[in-house]
């Protein structure tokens with residue numbers, strides 16, 4: 124194992140493989156096995172034995188593989204771009220009335236504990252030049268929910284991506300979520316939800332527009 128004091132920029136540049144840099148990034152990270160196997164299912168298997176379980180028992184034999192597939196899906200937002208999701212779904216705006224899409228279900232992973240947080244996103248916008256097919260709002264939410272996240276950042280990212288694509292008069296996103304890292308670990312009581320919002324354009328500058336949206340969520 125390489126002591127952390129050897130961590131210099133040059134050294135990191137020279138040693139680019141995960142196998143080598145893993146020790147530099149975190150001195151207490153264990154060595155990979157003699158075959159240098161650092162595949163995700165292998166790491167999950169190490170995690171399970173680290174928790175004191177027997178990875179060879181029947182119920183657990185395929186678990187590392189399943190966890191890998193599941194995690195790849197739950198973080199598939201990294202592989203998806205907003206551009207490809209919105210491709211062909213933007214249309215010319217005909218009016219400038221507020222559009223509200225409520226209760227878009229989402230599931231995300233808290234980046235501090237890698238435990239789920241989940242709930243609903245509500246999106247409103249006042250079109251200027253373009254409108255978006257309604258089903259696409261849920262797709263955009265998934266692009267940012269399927270990552271390791273904090274709820275505040277996810278909410279802002281959804282808002283900023285939609286503002287960039289739609290160039291609206293204004294746009295607002297409110298998310299409400301339950302966090303398993305709080306619920307399961309008993310820091311907060313069951314049933315508590317966290318609400319975050321991101322207001323852009325007239326939703327930020329005009330209190331009445333903002334209130335109209337927030338009232339519609341009641």
Ligand SMILES: [Zn+2]
Nearest residue numbers: 233235236304
């Ligand atoms: Zn957490």
